Amino acid sequence: MTETTKQQVLFPTYARTPVAFVKGEGSRLWDEQGKAYLDFVSGLAVTNLGHCHPAVKAALHEQVDQLWHVSNLYQVPQQEKLAQKLIEISDADRVFFCNSGAEANEAAIKLARKYHQNVLQTGRNEIVTFEQSFHGRTLATLTATGQDKVKDGFHPLPAGFVYSPYNDLDALASKISDRTCAIMLEMVQGEGGVNPAEPSFVQGVAELCREHGILMIVDEIQTGIGRTGKWFAYQHYGIEPDIVTVAKGLGNGFPIGAMLGKAHLAEAFGPGSHATTFGGTPIASSVGLAVLETMDQQQLIDRVADLGSRLLSRLQERYGGRKDVLEIRGKGLLIGIQFDHAVADYIQQAREKGLLVVQAGPNVLRLLPNFLVTETELDEAMTILEQVLGTEK
Ligand SMILES: *Cc1c(COP(=O)(O)O)cnc(C)c1O
Numbered sequence: 001m002t003e004t005t006k007q008q009v010l011f012p013t014y015a016r017t018p019v020a021f022v023k024g025e026g027s028r029l030w031d032e033q034g035k036a037y038l039d040f041v042s043g044l045a046v047t048n049l050g051h052c053h054p055a056v057k058a059a060l061h062e063q064v065d066q067l068w069h070v071s072n073l074y075q076v077p078q079q080e081k082l083a084q085k086l087i088e089i090s091d092a093d094r095v096f097f098c099n100s101g102a103e104a105n106e107a108a109i110k111l112a113r114k115y116h117q118n119v120l121q122t123g124r125n126e127i128v129t130f131e132q133s134f135h136g137r138t139l140a141t142l143t144a145t146g147q148d149k150v151k152d153g154f155h156p157l158p159a160g161f162v163y164s165p166y167n168d169l170d171a172l173a174s175k176i177s178d179r180t181c182a183i184m185l186e187m188v189q190g191e192g193g194v195n196p197a198e199p200s201f202v203q204g205v206a207e208l209c210r211e212h213g214i215l216m217i218v219d220e221i222q223t224g225i226g227r228t229g230k231w232f233a234y235q236h237y238g239i240e241p242d243i244v245t246v247a248k249g250l251g252n253g254f255p256i257g258a259m260l261g262k263a264h265l266a267e268a269f270g271p272g273s274h275a276t277t278f279g280g281t282p283i284a285s286s287v288g289l290a291v292l293e294t295m296d297q298q299q300l301i302d303r304v305a306d307l308g309s310r311l312l313s314r315l316q317e318r319y320g321g322r323k324d325v326l327e328i329r330g331k332g333l334l335i336g337i338q339f340d341h342a343v344a345d346y347i348q349q350a351r352e353k354g355l356l357v358v359q360a361g362p363n364v365l366r367l368l369p370n371f372l373v374t375e376t377e378l379d380e381a382m383t384i385l386e387q388v389l390g391t392e393k
Contacts, residue, residue, distance in 0.1 A: 017351065024051025027370055027377050029356070037351070040381055041358045042368045045190070045222045045334065048249040049294055050370040056252050059290030060283065069281045078285035083258075085292045089231040091240040092260035096269065097280030101221035101247035102136025104257035105184075107274060108243045109140050111261065112182035112215045113160075115268035120213070124181035127217075130166040132192030132361075133185065135219055144184060147192070167197060169204040176208060182215040182243075183208070187233035187331075190222035193361040194329060194336025202237040215242040215265075221257070222334070225249035226295055226371060229305030229332030236331065252291050256284040300371045308332035311367070311378060318382070324392050326363075333371065336364040346388050355384040 021037075023030045027050055029037045042048060049056060063078070070076065083095035096107050109127060116124040129135065133146040142150045143157040146166075151157060164175045166189065176183075183205055189195040209216040216239070223233035224246035234241055242265065247257035258280075278284070295301065312335055316328045319337060326338045337343075343365045350357050360366040369378070 017348075019351070026050040026052075027373050035354070037354050037356050038377055038381055038384070039356050040367050040369045041356045042370050043253060044248065044358065045227055045368050046248045046251075047253050048226060048371050049252050049291060049300075050372050051253075053252060053294065053372075055294045056254075056287055056290045059286045060254065063283050063286040067282045069278070069283070071277065072275065072279060076280060076282060076285065078282045078289065079280035082280070082285045082289045082292070085289060086246075086258060086260055089292070090244060090260050091262075092244060093263035094261050094266050094269075096259045096261075096274065097285070098247075098257040098259070098276050099255045099278050099284075100136075100257045101219075101245065102138045102141045103276065104221060104245035104247050104259045105135045105141045105144065105217075105219060106138055107259040108184065108217045108219075108245050108261075109144065109182075110274055111243060111259070111265055111269055112184075112217060114273060115215065115265050116181040119268045122181070122213070124179050125160045126162055126177070126179040127160060127182045127184055128162045128164055128172065128175050128180060129184045130186075130189075131163055132166055132189050132195065133219075134189070134191035135184065136221075166192075166195060167201045169201055169208075172205065173208060176212060176214065180212065180214050182217050184217040184219060186219045186223065187237065188223050188228060188334055190334065190366075191360060193338065193364045194334060194366055196329060196331055197237070199237055202234070202239055206237075206239040206241075209242075217241065217243040217245070219245050221245055221247045223331070225291070226301050226304055227332055227334050227368075229301065229308050231301060233331060250288050250291060251284060252287065254284055254287040256280070256288050258288075295371070298372075304332045304371050307369075307371075307373065307378070308335065311335060311369075314382060318386070319389065322392050330367075333367070333369050333373075335367045336360050337367075338364045349388045350384055353384045353387060355381055355388075357385075 019031050021029045029039050113125050116122045129144045131146040135141040135144040140158050143161050146163045162175050164172045187197050218234045218241040220232050242262050244260040250256050319325050324340050328337050342362045358366050
């Protein structure tokens with residue numbers, strides 16, 4: 001069916017590329033015509049172990065045969081196991097499970113407010129976030145997002161959000177007041193253009209939070225679960241946030257999100273304070289656990305750090321000198337090439353040649369290979385990029 005004869009059945013919320021994939025394995029996807037693609041998008045930092053990873057598939061099959069869903073009215077041992085593992089790899093003490101990134105951030109926003117209002121009784125409710133940030137599409141999380149384009153037409157927005165320029169500690173200090181309950185930020189702004197935070201900035205934020213009794217919320221929905229070469233990107237900076245949110249990479253494509261927090265916050269989230277029907281079902285939790293165990297067993301954190309720094313160097317060597325390339329940056333396997341012009345044409349040409357890549361803002365070409373990508377596949381991607389980026393614009 002061509003686009004014009006095709007019946008319109010979906011809300012047109014996505015500018016979809018006219019290709020439908022029918023099969024995936026490792027780094028490869030195949031479309032309806034049988035054409036193969038090398039996937040350097042990974043469902044937007046989701047299928048981090050590649051498509052249909054055998055260990056994750058096995059865990060899913062096993063749980064599907066046992067039990068799918070019971071409700072959080074009851075104990076869910078798979079959820080506790082996954083929480084235990086998340087606590088081991090982070091600095092957190094408690095976990096709340098949900099189904100998406102926006103929901104994890106929504107939980108973080110609610111927890112920060114409730115902790116200040118009901119436990120500390122400071123009455124503080126303001127949350128400082130950053131320009132170019134992305135925190136989700138629910139009303140609270142799009143309000144937290146520091147980009148006007150996601151807010152257009154959705155007013156009135158929830159009150160209590162204040163925005164500050166990223167990587168600017170002085171500006172941040174001026175935005176903090178006796179109403180501030182939390183500062184929320186990404187360690188690498190993913191959607192905002194692959195912008196890593198400066199170490200001095202992150203350490204300064206942690207310092208300000210300590211000094212003023214403000215909670216530090218780190219949104220690791222894109223960067224968490226190994227993407228940057230550590231379990232969590234905040235671990236590059238020698239800080240310990242109060243709250244960390246994850247989602248994308250945790251289920252390798254099975255929907256699951258989580259909010260991780262310090263023990264002292266538990267008092268604010270007693271029975272009746274927050275809930276979601278599908279949060280941490282036996283299936284979602286089993287899949288999440290298989291993802292983390294696979295990453296442990298195959299030592300994928302080290303692999304991501306190693307492959308990521310080598311890929312970044314190769315890209316810098318090859319394209320760093322171009323006049324239309326402003327910067328090549330990233331952490332681990334979250335890499336962006338910033339041009340002084342739009343990159344949409346490059347993305348289309350790469351797809352035609354069998355390589356999937358994605359933008360981060362109009363001018364940044366983002367590469368998100370999976371953690372098991374082979375050297376040969378990296379060479380193949382470099383070759384296709386070479387053909388596509390070939391000459392300067
Ligand atoms: C993708 C993303 C979100 C939103 O996650 P959803 O699962 O789409 O709701 C929030 N924050 C960051 C940093 C993200 O990359």
